[in-house]
Amino acid sequence: MSEMPKIVTITIVLDETPTVKTFVFDELFNFKPGQFCMVWVPGVDEIPMAFSAANSITVMKVGDATEALFALKAGDKIGIRGPFGNGFSASGKVLAIAGGVGVTPLFTLAANGEVDTFILGARTKTELIFADELAKVSDLKIATDDGSFGFHGFVTGIMDQLDIESYDTICVCGPEMMMKGILDRLTVKGIEARGQFSLQRYMKCAVGICGSCCMDNDGKRVCRDGPVFTGDLITSGEFAHYHRGASGRKE
Amino acid sequence: MFIQESIMHLFHGEDRDRQKSRLSPSPDDRELHNPKTRIVLTENTMIQIQLPQKEIAGVPLRNHLLLAAGILGTTGASLKRMLSLGAGGVVTKSIGPVPIPGHHGPALVPIDGGLINAMGLPNPSKDFITEISPLAGEPVIVSIFGGTPQEFGEVASWFPDALAFELNLSCPHAEGYGAAIGVNPRIVRECTEIVKTYNKPVWVKLTPNVTDIKGIGKAAEEGGADALVAINTVKAMRISTGARRPVLGNTFGGLSGKAIFPIAVRSIYDLYDTVNIPIIGCGGVSTADNVLEMMMAGASAVEIGSAVYDSINVFSEIARELYAEDGIPAEEIVGCAHV
Numbered sequence: 212m213s214e215m216p217k218i219v220t221i222t223i224v225l226d227e228t229p230t231v232k233t234f235v236f237d238e239l240f241n242f243k244p245g246q247f248c249m250v251w252v253p254g255v256d257e258i259p260m261a262f263s264a265a266n267s268i269t270v271m272k273v274g275d276a277t278e279a280l281f282a283l284k285a286g287d288k289i290g291i292r293g294p295f296g297n298g299f300s301a302s303g304k305v306l307a308i309a310g311g312v313g314v315t316p317l318f319t320l321a322a323n324g325e326v327d328t329f330i331l332g333a334r335t336k337t338e339l340i341f342a343d344e345l346a347k348v349s350d351l352k353i354a355t356d357d358g359s360f361g362f363h364g365f366v367t368g369i370m371d372q373l374d375i376e377s378y379d380t381i382c383v384c385g386p387e388m389m390m391k392g393i394l395d396r397l398t399v400k401g402i403e404a405r406g407q408f409s410l411q412r413y414m415k416c417a418v419g420i421c422g423s424c425c426m427d428n429d430g431k432r433v434c435r436d437g438p439v440f441t442g443d444l445i446t447s448g449e450f451a452h453y454h455r456g457a458s459g460r461k462e
Numbered sequence: 463m464f465i466q467e468s469i470m471h472l473f474h475g476e477d478r479d480r481q482k483s484r485l486s487p488s489p490d491d492r493e494l495h496n497p498k499t500r501i502v503l504t505e506n507t508m509i510q511i512q513l514p515q516k517e518i519a520g521v522p523l524r525n526h527l528l529l530a531a532g533i534l535g536t537t538g539a540s541l542k543r544m545l546s547l548g549a550g551g552v553v554t555k556s557i558g559p560v561p562i563p564g565h566h567g568p569a570l571v572p573i574d575g576g577l578i579n580a581m582g583l584p585n586p587s588k589d590f591i592t593e594i595s596p597l598a599g600e601p602v603i604v605s606i607f608g609g610t611p612q613e614f615g616e617v618a619s620w621f622p623d624a625l626a627f628e629l630n631l632s633c634p635h636a637e638g639y640g641a642a643i644g645v646n647p648r649i650v651r652e653c654t655e656i657v658k659t660y661n662k663p664v665w666v667k668l669t670p671n672v673t674d675i676k677g678i679g680k681a682a683e684e685g686g687a688d689a690l691v692a693i694n695t696v697k698a699m700r701i702s703t704g705a706r707r708p709v710l711g712n713t714f715g716g717l718s719g720k721a722i723f724p725i726a727v728r729s730i731y732d733l734y735d736t737v738n739i740p741i742i743g744c745g746g747v748s749t750a751d752n753v754l755e756m757m758m759a760g761a762s763a764v765e766i767g768s769a770v771y772d773s774i775n776v777f778s779e780i781a782r783e784l785y786a787e788d789g790i791p792a793e794e795i796v797g798c799a800h801v
Contacts, residue, residue: 214572218704249568253705257567290705292568416570420771421581422534422555430534430543435774457563459536459555459586459593 214418216251216290221283228338231271231312232281239265240291244320245298245382245409245439249417251290255279259414259434261315261384262294264322269340271312295417296438299407301325303379307349308332308366308393310385314340316409317384321349328352328373332366332385335359367392376400382439384409391451394442403442410438410450413457423459426450509754509795510786514550518763519689519740520663521626523601525550525785526753526792527777530744530767531605531628531667532556532581538593541602548777551601553765554594556630557620558606558639559613561587565635566711571700576719576746577768578698580635580712583607591620603628603665609638611652618657627657631682632669632694634716641669641694647681654685665742667691668729670722675729676736683737691742691765692729696722719768720746727759734760734797748772750783757792758799 219236227233240248242262250268251257256276263269272281283289299320307317307326311333318341320326329349333339336359345351352369353361362369366389375381381397383390383406390408397403412424412433419435426433428448431440456462514523528551534540535555544552564584571578586593594602604621607630608614618627631650633640643649650666657664666682668675670693679690695716702709726745733741743761747753748769756764769776 213574215700215702215709216568216571216705218702251568251705253702253707255566256711257569288705290568290702290709292571415564415567415581415584416579418570418572418771419774420533420577420768421570421579422536422540423584425534425537425540427537427539430537430540432534432540455537455586458561458584460561460589461586 214292216249216257216292218288218290221285221287221289224284227269227340230338231269231340233263233267233269234280234283234289235264235267236289236291237266238291240294241265242294242319243298244323244325245316245407246294246296247316247438248291248293248295249414250280251292252276252279252283253288253290257290257292259411259417261319261409263315263318269312269315292417295434297436299382299409299439301380301382301407304377305380305382306330306373306375306378307382308370308385309383310366310389311338312340313385313409314345315384317382318345320382321345324348326382328378330354330366330369332356332389365389365392367396370396376402379405381406382409383407387451394446394450397442398446403446406442407439408442408445410440410445412454423455423457508751508783510789511754511784511792511795512787512789513785514763514792519626519665519742521551521601521603523550523763525777525781526757526763527780528553528603528742528763528765529770529777530765531630533767533770535605536584536586536593538596541594542597542600544777545600547775548781550763550777551603553603553628554590554605555585556583556605556607556633557585557590557617558583558587559608559617561585561589568709568711571709572771573700575721576717577771578700578710578715578717579695580710580715582712583630583633583636583639588620595623598623601625605630605667606657607631607633607639608653609643611649611656614653615656615659618660622660624662626663626665626688627660628665628667628691629653629657630667630694632667634669634671634695634697635712635714641671641697644669644678645672647677650678651681651685654682654687658686663688665689665691667694667744668733669694670725670729670745671697676732679733679737683739687739689740689742689762690733690737691744692733693722693726693745696725718746719771720748722746723752727755730756730759730761731799734800748776750780753780753784754795757795758797760797760800762792762796
């Protein structure tokens, strides 16, 4: 089946924070929270990105492709391939923990009414994303590294105040070291398999063929076997230790 | 249904050591069972072959089905996974003299009948040595490339433990590499000669994007190649009508998958008439019958790549249908279509 990129027209660009924008477009994609798409900025590159709604992506400026994306405005066209990957599989009482722009896939889970408690972290108050919306659909708890809003510290600080074992599913997305801190806490309690971690690796094909996003030690493909993995699948191997860049060299 | 399930079980790849006779029931026996099962029994009259009894083109393969270069071959862990999922051997991502990040995306797009890609030979270069060191002793063929025969020799020198080398003289979308030099018989011969000095089997992978693939194959044979691998992807492109521009970041790329299977069969057929070394078939194989067909054209084994897109278990799925303990030796059908 042909899966050429679907060309969509940007209708609205929203500034979420100084470094994060949401691009709303004129097509709806039937995705499951945690699935991702490949966003083609014609003439520049194609990059993996989480959906923030059926017709939007929320993007942090981190490199050439996202910088080019940031220069686009309503009326401009981009290509979308996807949705790809497996997404979250939340059941029972659900805790979501997000850091920075990692909030995006978890925001869609919460918007579906699937999250009971949501821990949202950011470096500082102005970098909090989707806080107002999340407060309406979940029991929202906020942490900022600098204490400018909510709990002064990391999301794990709030996690330590909760009865983690009372949650059936713990969905996580954010910086890998943040996720490592959460995985360690779940492992101590022997409930790492309840954790669902959305991982990010350098991707090229997004359909499980090229191997650029394969992780050690078992060669699982983040694009096709993931991007969401239960904690028991990532306790050994490269998670929180290293990843590979575009050439395949470890970084 | 009972017969169908028991037969399926019998030929399940993981249960191969427990395989028993595959003799079909006599017509009388069939009548004793639900007539619906006849269809299944008829399908199972497809030719089945034995597992390799000896090395193929200098490599001790576990079966005739190799993972093709460029598919899940960038890390040692993913290669190991494909071996555990039933590949009889694996060919690594092509490794070159310097690390390359690859072309900008889109680098691969699934299309009707196949995949079109322009990865741009991304590779970790010398760092790949530590990637595959845990795989020592496994049937791993290291794919290498360079811009000159000397570069081929340099890269080959990094892998003293490799069981064999596959020379990528055929990638259609990398400037100065692959098919850019692989269309020149003299360079193909020189690259083969220099890698052959490391005293390992050398397989030369050919591009179909030439007027006469036989001349290139002959040059590789004269350079001392132990096998030819035919074919690499077919140069191709698609245009996004919505974006009014080529869809691949590199504009041009290579087509793989079912769409190129007939091109691969023809190339193998041509080469079989021309050279006296084994041919490894590659291009669009997705079924056991495809494997037989390529063998009949002249292939001693096949490589499988794009079919992994449909199923990562494609190797065990094909093996389940292809092999039987009392099957015929593969050698009986290799080239048999040259009538």
